[in-house]
Amino acid sequence: DAKTTQPPSMDCAEGRAANLPCNHSTISGNEYVYWYRQIHSQGPQYIIHGLKNNETNEMASLIITEDRKSSTLILPHATLRDTAVYYCIVRVERNAGNMLTFGGGTRLMVKP
Amino acid sequence: NAGVMQNPRHLVRRRGQEARLRCSPMKGHSHVYWYRQLPEEGLKFMVYLQKENIIDESGMPKERFSAEFPKEGPSILRIQQVVRGDSAAYFCASSPWDLSSYEQYFGPGTRLTVT
Secondary structure, three states, X not given: OOOOEXXXXXXXXXXXXXXXXXXXXXXXOOOOEEEEEEOOOOOOEEEEEEOOOOEEOOOOEEEEOOOOOEEEEEEOOOOHHHOEEEEEEEOOOEOOXXXXXXXXXXXXXXXX | OOOOEEEOOEEEEOOOOOEEEEEEOOOOEEEEEEEEXXXXXXXXXXXXXXXXXXXXXXXXXXXXXXEEOOOOOXXXXXXXXXXXXXXXXXXXXXXXXXXXXXXXXXXXXXXEEEO
């Protein structure tokens, strides 16, 4: 399984962009990069995923480097409600399932 | 469209008792996953089920834990003879039958406390 490395914590000012990095240097060619977040005491929430190209949705943007060894999740205008643990996950297919392997994540604190 | 539902949200059991955790997937979803989150740790995969089948139980402890997803009704995670180390948040997730959809939708979790 490709492992991911994320900084344990980050701070961001409210209204500013939050840029969360993730290293996945051993990623295989058919593995996707997923981002989930977990707001305190809640179940994880899907944010975005991508393979090679940059992706954007209503929640965030995902920038994947050309060599695919790292990526950055961008929350363009962070709010206090974005305070959460953000998980970068590389999906591995096993037994035709798609279980998620969560690492330690990055604890993002959005401050007023 | 209701999301993934789990009950109870909080469960207290004494050592040696049984704990039964229920998960109702989103409508139309036939894949269910159970994850466990120990205090101050990340989520760990336990088991993946489809209707009436266990597909992957590589994350399940070898003893005392079992899971099912019957043809009718919710998925059940059963823990027999609970010990204090079983105290954790247990999350269920579901996804649709079409595996090209890679998203998993998580429920609010059941917080199990073993006294």
